[in-house]
Amino acid sequence: MKKIWSSSILLMLGLMLAGCGNEQSNSGETAEKKTSNNTEPEIMTDNLGNEVEIPDNPEKVLASYLEDYLVALDVTPVAQWSIYDGESIQEYLQADLEGIPLIPHDLPYESVLEYEPDLIVIRDPIEQDMYDQYAQIAPTFVLNSSPTEWRATLEEIGEVLGKEEKAQSVLDSYKEKAKEKAEELAEVVEGESAAAIWMVNNSLFVVHPERSSGAVLYEDLGLEIPEVVSELSSDADWAAISLEELAKMNVDHLFFINSDGPNAEMLEDRLWQNIPAVQNEQVYEFGPETSWLYYGPIASEQVMDNVVESITNRVQ
Numbered sequence: 253m254k255k256i257w258s259s260s261i262l263l264m265l266g267l268m269l270a271g272c273g274n275e276q277s278n279s280g281e282t283a284e285k286k287t288s289n290n291t292e293p294e295i296m297t298d299n300l301g302n303e304v305e306i307p308d309n310p311e312k313v314l315a316s317y318l319e320d321y322l323v324a325l326d327v328t329p330v331a332q333w334s335i336y337d338g339e340s341i342q343e344y345l346q347a348d349l350e351g352i353p354l355i356p357h358d359l360p361y362e363s364v365l366e367y368e369p370d371l372i373v374i375r376d377p378i379e380q381d382m383y384d385q386y387a388q389i390a391p392t393f394v395l396n397s398s399p400t401e402w403r404a405t406l407e408e409i410g411e412v413l414g415k416e417e418k419a420q421s422v423l424d425s426y427k428e429k430a431k432e433k434a435e436e437l438a439e440v441v442e443g444e445s446a447a448a449i450w451m452v453n454n455s456l457f458v459v460h461p462e463r464s465s466g467a468v469l470y471e472d473l474g475l476e477i478p479e480v481v482s483e484l485s486s487d488a489d490w491a492a493i494s495l496e497e498l499a500k501m502n503v504d505h506l507f508f509i510n511s512d513g514p515n516a517e518m519l520e521d522r523l524w525q526n527i528p529a530v531q532n533e534q535v536y537e538f539g540p541e542t543s544w545l546y547y548g549p550i551a552s553e554q555v556m557d558n559v560v561e562s563i564t565n566r567v568q
Contacts, residue, residue, distance in 0.1 A: 296412065299376050299394040300383060306412060307391060310371035313413070314390075316359055318373060320548025321402075321409045323348045324422050330367045331355035343541035344554060361385050373412060375399055400463050400489070402547045422549050429553065430472040433560045437473055441563055444504040445476035448544065450490055452511040454518060456498060457490035464489050465507070465544045468555045475559075478503045499523040504534060505563055511540040536562035 294306045312330040315322055322329050323345055334341045334354035341354065355363050364372070364386060372392040376399075386392040393412055397404040403423060410419025446469050448459040459466035461477050469475050480501040484491045495518060506529035510516065518524055529535050538544055538558065543551035 296393065299396045300378070300380065302383070302387075302392075302394070304391050304393045306393070306414075307370055309414065310369075312367065312369045313371050313373065314355070314364065314367060314369035315373040315409070316355060316357065317375065318395075318405075318409065318548075319345055319349060320546060320550045321406050324406065324549045325410060325413060325415045325418050327413060327415070328352065330369050331363075333357055342546065344543040344546070344551065359386075361389075365389055371412075373409060399547065402549060402552060405547070406549055426549055426553060430556065433556055434472065434474045437475070437560055437563060441475075441504070443476060445478045445502070446505040446507065446559070446563075447478050447481050447501065447503045448507040448509065449493070449498065450509040450511065450545065451516060451518065452540075454512060454516065456493050456495060456518075458484055458493045458498075460489050460491065464547060465552075465555045468552050469507075469559065472552070472556060473559060475505070495521060495523050499527055501527070503527075503529050504532075505529060506535045507544070507559065507562070508535050508537045509540060509542070509544045510537055534566060536566075 295303050297303055314330050316333040319329055319332050332349050332352045335357050338354050369390045372386050372390050375395055397408045406419050410416045448465050450457045461470050470477050478501050543554040
């Protein structure tokens with residue numbers, strides 16, 4: 253089971269890195285509506301340049317690895333993303349997705365056909381021949397928005413599904429909550445720093461300050477960025493960091509996503525134990541089943557709650 257879980261985590265990391273590689277080509281593109289006439293079908297141009305006829309009020313939507321956005325828009329997917337027949341799923345969404353059948357992460361044609369979706373929404377990259385196969389099953393839209401910009405992705409999916417108002421409502425609610433939580437946090441730890449570290453297969457990664465949970469820490473909640481994090485930031489969501497580099501990090505609060513479990517050898521290392529945040533008992537540990545490794549409004553809000561609750565409870 254540990255090998256299966258480790259493989260799942262590494263595959264997730266690969267998906268993150270692959271998504272980041274497409275950011276530049278996607279960032280300047282937006283979906284284009286061809287018609288707004290109520291008597292004509294709506295046509296939208298996707299990332300591959302395909303003009304896709306979007307069905308009205310689709311009831312069976314398949315958007316694998318985009319379920320966070322569907323749930324936020326009150327849409328129940330026809331199937332949900334999984335690895336190794338459910339050994340790894342998006343656990344943090346299961347309060348809303350419990351009972352929803354699973355589909356393999358690589359979306360085999362036969363599996364997609366089995367669920368008979370009436371709309372397929374997918375993230376780049378995808379080969380044209382695979383797209384053509386999906387398009388034989390249902391209208392298939394490849395998102396234009398960057399995988400690292402969850403707000404733009406939410407807006408685009410909202411447009412595709414005809415839920416623009418709901419998407420804007422989610423964004424407004426998140427913005428207001430972030431403002432309130434940042435003010436709450438500033439009352440107890442103003443000027444203090446934080447970092448998110450992910451350990452998997454005895455390797456360490458630090459989150460990019462402008463992406464994923466890093467954007468929540470620094471942009472939404474206003475925590476300070478440690479110098480080491482700024483120096484290590486790269487084009488990937490998570491940048492590799494050595495234990496020696498981590499030990500030099502002058503950070504007040506360390507959010508530790510542990511995919512190796514409580515018996516990880518690194519936790520016994522002298523360098524780990526000498527990290528100031530470890531010595532000051534300001535390390536907050538979370539498992540890979542939480543939302544820290546994902547994008548989306550629900551993932552970001554859950555990370556926000558984790559951060560504020562962890563720090564305020566420790567300070568009190």
